Every structure is written in C-alpha cells, then in structure tokens.
Amino acid sequence: MPEQQPQEYIEARVDIPREYADAVCNFVIENIANGIVLEEEDDSPTVGIQFYVDEARAGYREQLNLYVASILVDSGLTPPTISERRVKNLEWIEEYRASVKPIRIADDVVVRPPWHDPLPNTRYDIIVEPRMAFGTGSHETTRSCLKIIRERFQPGMRFLDLGTGSGILSILAARMGAVYVKAIDYDLAAVQNAKENCAINNVSTPCDILFGSVEKCEWDEPYDFVAANIIKSTILPMLNTLVKLTRSSGTLMLSGLLTQDEEEVSAALRQLGEADFTILADNKWLTYAVKKR
The missing domain is CATH 3.30.70.120 (Alpha-Beta Plaits)
Structure with a gap:
C-alpha cells in the first residue's frame, strides 16, 4: 500500500x-x-x-x-x-522529491535518490531515500565525511557511525569492505531511515543500527574508524569517549562543525594528546580527520 x-x-x-x-x-x-x-x-x-x-x-x-x-x-x-x-x-x-538530483561526491562515489538511474563511471552507487533524516549528500559536512571515508577507509575495518542520520556514511563504509558497522542516532525517524537505506542498498555487512547515543558503545572494543557528524555542543562533552573508542592509528572523524569552532575543537583534541589531525573545510563547515596516537 x-x-x-x-x-x-x-x-x-x-x-x-x-x-x-x-x-x-x-x-x-x-x-x-x-x-x-x-x-x-x-x-x-x-x-x-x-x-x-x-x-x-x-x-x-x-x-x-x-x-x-x-x-x-x-x-x-x-x-x-x-x-x-x-x-x-x-x-x-x-x-x-522531483527536485532531488544525483550528487557526485568523489570521482567514483555518487549519492542518488531511488527514482534516478545510476550515473556512469560510478564504483560506489549509494541510494538514499530522502526523508527527514540528515544525510542526502547535499550538505557540506556529509560531502566532506564521504570524501574522507573514501580516502582513508580500508577493507577489513570496523566502523562506528554516531549521528548516522540516513545511514549514508555507514553504507559507504560497508560498500568499501567494513567487517562490522554500528550506526547510532538519537532520532527514531533517522534510525528507521538508516535501516531502510541499508536495505535499499543491499548492505550485507554485519550492521547494528540503534537508537541512542555513545552509551551504546560503552563496552565495545575500539573501532578502526569512528565518525561523529553531529554538532560541537554534542561532540565536545563526549570527545574523550570518542578518542577511547578509536584504536591506535585509527581514524576519528568529527564533523558538523563551523569555522568558528576550530580553535575550541583543536584545543580540546590537543589537550587529549591528539595533535595529528587535518581539517577539511567546505564553505563555513569543518570536518576533522584525526589519526589516533
């Protein structure tokens, strides 16, 4: 129906x-x-x-x-x-819906709604049903996160996605060979949308999509790649936990941050002993890629 x-x-x-x-x-x-x-x-x-x-x-x-x-x-x-x-x-x-078009994020990554045909020369074709959940590929932070995952993620990694929204980051990680994905959001509509999008994309990687926050990872082993595309006021209080959830030499990706947040976020990372990071800027938005010491 x-x-x-x-x-x-x-x-x-x-x-x-x-x-x-x-x-x-x-x-x-x-x-x-x-x-x-x-x-x-x-x-x-x-x-x-x-x-x-x-x-x-x-x-x-x-x-x-x-x-x-x-x-x-x-x-x-x-x-x-x-x-x-x-x-x-x-x-x-x-x-x-009629206005949503496919978006090419990197040379071989495309995000598109299900009613559009795939674009040519696409290795990672990600289908997202655009509902009321963050992550259709059009926002600067989503684009930057996808670019960093494409550059840094390797097959065999475990991926943690906090603030998963539509599940778009988890889907790319799964497509790139993740052995396990945990995706979490405090919005039930986002959790439902992420599950729907994983099904649409035929994600076969073991994947837990959960309602909640970082407490859902309290007893987890460190992950190879941790993504938190949220906002500064949420990221900073849990930053120490995010660092602990990232294995040594793994990647911690922080996004949903504005240019005005750079000084405070950078200082917080250095205070935790994490000074090896790069920042990808897109308009007013920043995405951190931290290499865990």
Missing part, C-alpha cells in the same frame, strides 16, 4: 541573524524538513526561514533550538523563538 501522507503539517518559522542564515538553512534542510522558504529584505538584519514538518516530528523544536544556540553561543545574541501554525497538506514533499 502507498505510504499515507499526513493530513496536516506544522508550518514553522524562525528569524535568524543574516550571517547565520546559511548554516541554519542547511541544518533545517538536511536534519528536519525537506524544503524551506526564505523571506528576507535587503535592509533587515534577519532572514525568515519557514519550513514544514509532520506533526509526528514535534521533537524538532528541541533539535533546532540546540543547534541555533550552539552557533550563537559566542555572539552574545539570544536564540530566536520558533513560531508555528498548522496547515493542510500542501504536497510539498512530492515537489521536493
């Missing part, structure tokens, strides 16, 4: 200082909603970001508030209030 669409959506709006609007737009598109409407005036210091969410996703408020607070923390600005109203189904999801 076809999936039943909600009869109503929540129309949400948040007014963001202009210099932070791009970051919030990207976060909303990839992590909360399937599309946005921008309302801005040339002489206004803020940009209105409007989007639609299913009523079942009411938890988006806390998610967005935490993110906005994290990027405004050093500005002295007060996080804005999210306004809401209920609207009838505008069928905007179908319009969004």
Whole structure:
C-alpha cells in the first residue's frame, strides 16, 4: 500500500541573524524538513526561514533550538523563538522529491535518490531515500565525511557511525569492505531511515543500527574508524569517549562543525594528546580527520 501522507503539517518559522542564515538553512534542510522558504529584505538584519514538518516530528523544536544556540553561543545574541501554525497538506514533499538530483561526491562515489538511474563511471552507487533524516549528500559536512571515508577507509575495518542520520556514511563504509558497522542516532525517524537505506542498498555487512547515543558503545572494543557528524555542543562533552573508542592509528572523524569552532575543537583534541589531525573545510563547515596516537 502507498505510504499515507499526513493530513496536516506544522508550518514553522524562525528569524535568524543574516550571517547565520546559511548554516541554519542547511541544518533545517538536511536534519528536519525537506524544503524551506526564505523571506528576507535587503535592509533587515534577519532572514525568515519557514519550513514544514509532520506533526509526528514535534521533537524538532528541541533539535533546532540546540543547534541555533550552539552557533550563537559566542555572539552574545539570544536564540530566536520558533513560531508555528498548522496547515493542510500542501504536497510539498512530492515537489521536493522531483527536485532531488544525483550528487557526485568523489570521482567514483555518487549519492542518488531511488527514482534516478545510476550515473556512469560510478564504483560506489549509494541510494538514499530522502526523508527527514540528515544525510542526502547535499550538505557540506556529509560531502566532506564521504570524501574522507573514501580516502582513508580500508577493507577489513570496523566502523562506528554516531549521528548516522540516513545511514549514508555507514553504507559507504560497508560498500568499501567494513567487517562490522554500528550506526547510532538519537532520532527514531533517522534510525528507521538508516535501516531502510541499508536495505535499499543491499548492505550485507554485519550492521547494528540503534537508537541512542555513545552509551551504546560503552563496552565495545575500539573501532578502526569512528565518525561523529553531529554538532560541537554534542561532540565536545563526549570527545574523550570518542578518542577511547578509536584504536591506535585509527581514524576519528568529527564533523558538523563551523569555522568558528576550530580553535575550541583543536584545543580540546590537543589537550587529549591528539595533535595529528587535518581539517577539511567546505564553505563555513569543518570536518576533522584525526589519526589516533
């Protein structure tokens, strides 16, 4: 039976200082909603970001508030209030689906929705059903993470994916020969989407996709490759644990970070004795690739 669409959506709006609007737009598109409407005036210091969410996703408020607070923390600005109203189904999801195109991440890695045909000269063809979970390949952090995995991941490695979203990073690791994958997210919709995408991609690697956070790894042996594509306010409190979960000479990849986070994150890594890292920048976003000592 076809999936039943909600009869109503929540129309949400948040007014963001202009210099932070791009970051919030990207976060909303990839992590909360399937599309946005921008309302801005040339002489206004803020940009209105409007989007639609299913009523079942009411938890988006806390998610967005935490993110906005994290990027405004050093500005002295007060996080804005999210306004809401209920609207009838505008069928905007179908319009969004029609707009999603395949994305070539590296020379031989392509991310595409299931209704598009594979692109030629593609070794790793990753199919992602774009629902309300982070990771369709269009966001800078997702692209950077995929590039680093493509460069550093080797067959036979064990892969840990914290904040898995759509499961896109785990799928590439599995395709590249991972012997085991553990993918975790605190959003049930993301967990369901990651499982769906692993099935669509015929992932045969032993793979646990779990609801929760880093506590799900408390008794695990160190991993060869640990990925945490989240946000600074979540990464820093668990950084020591992430380092311990990475085996010696393994890779710890940290993303979801803004350029303004570099000094604090770099200092935190050095304080833990981890100074061997490179930073991949894409627009305002940073991704760390740390070689565990």
